Amino acid sequence: STYFSLGEPMEMINASCATKDLKTMMQLVYLTFTDIHRDEDAFAAWKEQMKAVLTNYANDPQFIFSDSLSATLYNHNIMREPLKAEDIDLINYDRILEIAKERTANAADYTFIFVGNFDIDSLKPVVEKYIASLPANKNRDKVGKISTIQPGLIDNNFTLPMQTAKSTVYAVYSGKQKYDLRSNIMFSMLDQIMDIVYTETIREEEGGTYGVGTSSNLSPVNNSWLFLFGFDTNPQDEKRLTERAHAELNKVVTEGPREKDFNKVKEYMLKQHAQNLRENSYWMNIIKSDVLGYGDNNTDYETIVNGITLDDMKKFTKKLFNGKNIIEVTMTGVVEDETK
Structure with missing residues (x-):
């Protein structure tokens, strides 16, 4: 299989195959x-399919919420x-082909980048x-401006007719932080720690x-960060649970995580890392990160995880979670x- 994707920071052609089908995969890439x-027939069929799907989505509360969340964040x-x-x-098929x-x-x-069970001499x-043999020239593209979460304290509360009353709440904290492996690991730790805390409390x-x-x-x-929590609940419990969720996060930020939660997360991350080392997808992401100039996200992983202390987590979160965004x-x- 092979497919082309185009996003804000990059375009990619992803392909995968069984080892015996390497030549066929490379032909597809070519x-x-x-x-x-x-292919007018394929495009027309896609349009009709998407119209039907999106028409059904239009009245779906979760789609409406997702739309509102994205509009508010960005x-x-x-x-x-x-x-x-x-x-x-409104989609212009000629322009689609032109862009592609x-x-x-x-x-x-x-x-x-090639990752997998293959022999270099056969590759x-x-x-x-x-x-x-692919067409090439000396031009090189640069990443343009990337959309970021708007700063400030913003509330968007709205009601929606439903068959069964339900409230959905998302809270997003954001800010700026230079990317490095240690900071990325600490964000992952916070995410998992709060998952434990919220399971217990909320x-x-x-x-x-x-x-x-x-x-x-x-x-x-763009060296930006976010942390979010979200949940569904009954409308009558919405305010109380939201306040509790913010309070539990603030407690971890100001006092630091509980030692048992911290140790549990570190143990899990080291175990998961050992498993990741055997996965093609992990190594693809590691190499891709290095190629893109984001640094080596593998070599010192275990050393960094083992070296992070409770006090490190406390200092890290207190600096970032300043209540401004x-x-x-x-x-x-x-x-x-x-x-x-």
């Missing part, structure tokens, strides 16, 4: 660069708007045949939700009176 062609940036059914007929051909016209601006001839003690989802990210592209989006479901 064709992705050289044989982008028109201040209605057009690059972050989800596709809607009414957008489909522009992005694949210069193979020299790509870095080709070299197919690389020479199907990669070295799910088990409060009993008002099936669970609180957490996520963190430190971007090497918090976005909260809340959707409250309201059951319409059926007698009306």
